Amino acid sequence: MDDFMDDDEIRQPDTWEIIRKYFDENGLVQQQRASYNEFILQNVQEVIEDYKGQIEVIATPQYKPGTKQDYKQKIQVDFGRVRIAQPNITEVEGRKERLLPYMARLRKLTYSCQLFVDITLRKYKVASDGSEQLDNIDEHERVPLGKVPVMLRSEVCRLFGKYNKDIMDLKECPQDQGGYFVINGSEKVLLAQERRANNLVFVFKKTLGKFAYVAEVGSQVEKGNKPPSTLYMKLWNRENNARFGASVVLTLPYVRKEIPIVIVFRALGIESDREILEHIVYNLKDVQMMEALRPSLDEAAQGKDLSTREAALDYIGRRALGMTTSRENRIQHAHDILIRELLPHIGITEESLTKKQYFLGYVCNRLLACSLGRRQPDDRDHYGNKRVDMAGPLLAGLFKGCFKRLVKEFRKSLQDSLDNGKEVNMNTAFKQDFITKGIKYCMATGNWGVGKAAVAGQATRTGVSQVLSRLTFAAALSHLRRANTPIGKEGKIAQPRQLHNTQWGVVCPAETPEGQACGLVKNLSLMTYVSVGGASQVIIELLQAGGMEELEELASPAICASSRFSKVFVNGVWVGMTDDPDNLANTLREQRREMTIGGMIHEVGVARDIGERELFISTDYGRLMRPLLIVDKETGFLNLKRSNIIHMTQNEQTTWSEILRKGFIEYIDVMEEETCYIAMLVKDVGSNDLYQYTHCEIHPAMILGVCASIIPFPDHNQSPRNTYQSAMGKQAMGIYATNYQVRIDTLAHVLYYPQKPLVKTHSMDYLKFRELPAGQNLIVAIAVYSGYNQEDSLIMSQSSIDRGMFRSMFYRSYTDEQKTEGVLCLEQFEKPQREELGSASSRVNYDKLDVDGLVFPAQNVEDRDIIIGKTTLVTNSDDSDQAQIAVKRDSSTRLRHNEHGVVDQVLLTTNSDTGQRFVQIKVRAVRVPQIGDKFASRHGQKGTVGITYRQDDMPFTSEGVSPDLIVNPHAIPSRMTIGHLIETLLGKVGCLTGDEGDATPFNEVNVKDVSDMLHSRGYQRHGNERLYNGHTGRPLTALVFFGPTYYQRLKHMVDDKIHSRARGPTQMLNRQPMEGRARDGGLRFGEMERDCMIAHGSANVLREKLFTQSDGYMTHICQDCGLIAIANLDSNLYRCPNQATCRNSSIGMIEIPYAAKLLFQELMAMQIAPRLMTSLPGNWRLYDT
């Protein structure tokens, strides 16, 4: 069917070459690295330059008797270039050494680089008449600014630009692509944060409240550190506004009340009603919209005369916050608000007022158009209206905040030294800790934000920085490409969680967690690119050259009504009009394709809405984009030809950027995608005469994310199954990094014999899944056999287990530090001597420690063993009469309960700044699969082992093959994981032909072809086989589906879960049994269990469970006063402490829960006397009720 195609047209498989080039150049965490590079190389400098000339300190006049000064000192601060040092570490001795990521990981350091800045202090003498005279210029070069964590493999990282071999010499895994940070030794990922795009107009319909429609604009300036200010334009609900009906009002920043729209226009300088209408309605003959605006005009005409600009400004000024002075002041204030605070993204100068008039008119027009039903309300969940903040912008925000505080302090100490006439000491005045500690704190805890809110721990975002999941390589990759939506997780609104059509190709449709965060936590698709942003000025100049008319030069807004003209927006700002939008858009696109202008031109988005006559151009950061093949407008065929592909295959030097530069491919953002017509497959291009395609998908398999790309035939599965597998793939074991032996992770699993899958997907090549696999190919029979595989349990071959199937190593690391705080608290690694310890637990075993207090490598360790011996020297100073005795207290580290293993590695080193001795011990244990361990295929089919049979008890085929695993057939029909079956079928063929099967989704695999292949090799076409019962030797009645399937061993194992307790430790406070397996706790006999016992009437069981086995307690009470009495059982002495009233009272012994006793004592502390009466005292009587 491809016959009619020109021979030089590419075919679908050719596109894999393009995809390969993409991943060769970009890898999988390109978006993290790119955004960090932008931050460290650009944003830091920009933030600092924002303060140019902003810091000025004048000495406050001091009264000093005897001295007389006729001038005041003034200091002006200027910041120069920021310099970045490579990551280094200064040891305690003062030695400076290069810091490498592995060192930071092992020694619990922070992988960060020092920033320096040049500071110029200009000192002026200000005479009393105000004239200034430059006194001197103090230039400070390379003043330390602070330490900023370095993203691995970014441009400032020590691994940048290194090749595999060098990377291995630096003890790194060559497959690891960086994109994370090392903070205090732990690897941290900054999760991308999703948010609504700024500077765009959104019109929503309200179902509740006073207003029928609301238009919102979240206005934020491109540069600078102002938080976004949102502008609301609201249309009254006719019924709710008795006076004016459906009028339009505006909420201005720093103004308490809503202002009618017409008044705002007057305040902005348009006084005549006609002009106002022209700005909003454009076409004055549009009766419908004119009518819609009538209530607003009426509202402005009511009451006082507000027809002049001054009157309108005064009207606003009266309603502004904290202004009640003169009319002039009010007008000035209102004027300032309009210039500086109203839509600041358009501009904060007097000149930008024209643009603001137009923009406001446009917003109002949108609002009315929506209310008239001409436009649909905007879609909040449209992905073109979303932006994603990667590590760069997040860090930039933090840096801004920290630097602001630094400057504040800096200004203070400048003022101080000026006032006291001292020289400025740069070292003490310019405190780099604000940045170093501020950023480190946020990255270590994940609480994002600076200032009071961060300290109080409220209103900040949490979970922004997370510990990189290292269970499997794919889990780490997926973690680095995750995006979070900070929306109240409890909110039950469904829409933001649902998969939106516009997420096609940029967000994985399968990979999202189940439950609370479902749909809010997203994962990027394989080829998603996140724009890093560029200045819009370049684009505006380009547009002007392309014939765009600027708003300021327009004769009248009425031309907007003309169908010849289109509005032009750049990053949401209406900048002008054009009469040739098609040409303008095309020129821009051409420039983008040819990459003729430097900078980030390739990520400019050009979206032209033909119907609304609007041209949207975006250059901002955080837009999700994806590459697409370009279809030539003239020929209707792809720009990329077969000969190019052949050239690429032969030329290893041809890079992705070159392909991009040649105009074969371009990045399209979600907004622009809406205006494109994209062919799904290469063969569709040119075959359609009805429509003209603009682009073509590179390959539809690229819509999937990291975890979903591991699934074979996901297009044949029920969709939730792919979601389940995407979650489970992260719990599989394999090899998580090739350098696992030199890493010390707190927890790690490594498979003995990992295998690459027999059935693979194409995407696996780029995920390095075959280099770092997480599973094994098992021979699986889907059969009923003895009944030990019911309800998602599995029968496993013990013989295969014996031979090493799914055997794994489990590593756990323990770490401890020798803390020394002054002289009072001294800690020491040593083998504790029992005699020296005041009270040592007799149950622990110190025998395996060396004299230095550490275990030997290759030592077997178990439950009771101490692996790090440490003592704390405590000087007891409470009893003054006694001589101060130093007592040693044991603070050793014991091996975890229920665990055992062999010491793999012992690392003794010194810690960060304090240089304290610090040790890390890695313990290794072998985990052999056993009953209860969890396994899963790649199709969300998980199960636990129900029984293991030796090979002689397993069924066998007539070729003598016996399965490694038997899965129950009931797992299939309701779950509809057809992909599972096709995987097995293709795997079987692969075994016979010696090939890897290709299970890439959306490829045309034909089950019939596969089964024909099987058939021709003498097997039953659908993969069924006759099996013989291993116990009896007789054939099984039914044919059994039989073949190899890739299985994963999941980290949940019985040995980590098994728990029982008869007696054991209790809580100190209430003497009830401890909670949790780790503390050998009890199993809770809860309310529902209690209810059962009550219903049964088995009171004694209840008493035993809740009292005897829990916190039963015996005490004595005075039977006169009912309070707890003194009892000495040894000397048989009993008396009530309250001798005044209860002398010679009788004492009774009672049994109550310890918790009850505790409650009584707490009540007594509150001056409430709970009295326990065992019988009714004589002077008391019961009342009949």
Added chain:
Amino acid sequence: MASTRTPLIEVNFLDDYNINFVLSNTDVSIANALRKAIISEVPTIAIDLVEIEENSSVLADEFIAHRLGLIPLVSTRAMHADGPVPFRDVEGNITSFLWHHEASDDKDCEIKFELEVRNTEDNPMEVRLILIRLLEVLRHGGGVKPVEYDPEYPVVIAKLKRNQAIKLTAIAKKGVGKMHSKWSPASGVYFTYEPVVTINYERMEGLSAQQRKTWVEACPPGILRFNEMTGQVEVEDEINNGIAFSGECEKVAKELFGYDFYDLIVIKPKSGSDGYPDRFNFFVETNGALDPVTLVRAAIWELVRKVQNIEESLRTGEM
């Protein structure tokens, strides 16, 4: 019924590692018992205890120990003294190798191996791969040594970089496949029923030559062939056992010609007079620990001994 029969073995094929024989005149239960005995009842010798003195390889100690355990050792010595093929030393004396719990002296139940390798290759940059093989059999070996399957491709235990070394002592003990499959001498043991293919020529009359040909082509290869000369369907000389009992030919016939043709072909296992299958084609592949004949004989002997044990217990009245 079975008691009246005399089971028979005919050997069809035999080499160093494989044997193929037909067990006939008996019941499945006996055949299966034999199969199971071959896999998990015949004792062999395998490394069981490893003492590691030095290990600077990339593999963990337990990892190497596990790999060592799986190396097949020539285990004729493990045969029972009263068995069918007891081991004789150079002088021709029967010296049996004892179970660990039965022996009073280590030398009767343990064989020690030593291994010491260090990669001293000079080239410091290049990662040298070194094959490690069990070098020395210390004492009382009695022919117990790793099986040499193919001297060109010896078993690789670990690979060493420059200056990495392994030094260890390994002790081999006697065991059976039941305990751990490293003691199982069999690598592939199974039997099949002998198929009897009956073509219903009466039904076949209703089919044209073309239809017959279509049918044969649609059937899996290895059962039927179409004779172009006679236009008849014939049974293949070598029947593919795997597919014969899958019911494919019957199914295809039904699909092609309708339900009436359900009995166009009948494939059944060959059965004895009682109607139960009585011919079993055995395939036994050993891992080299024992030669195939010894293995099968030892397995039969183990089965017989089990029966004898029961008989003995009955006679003496104790279990």
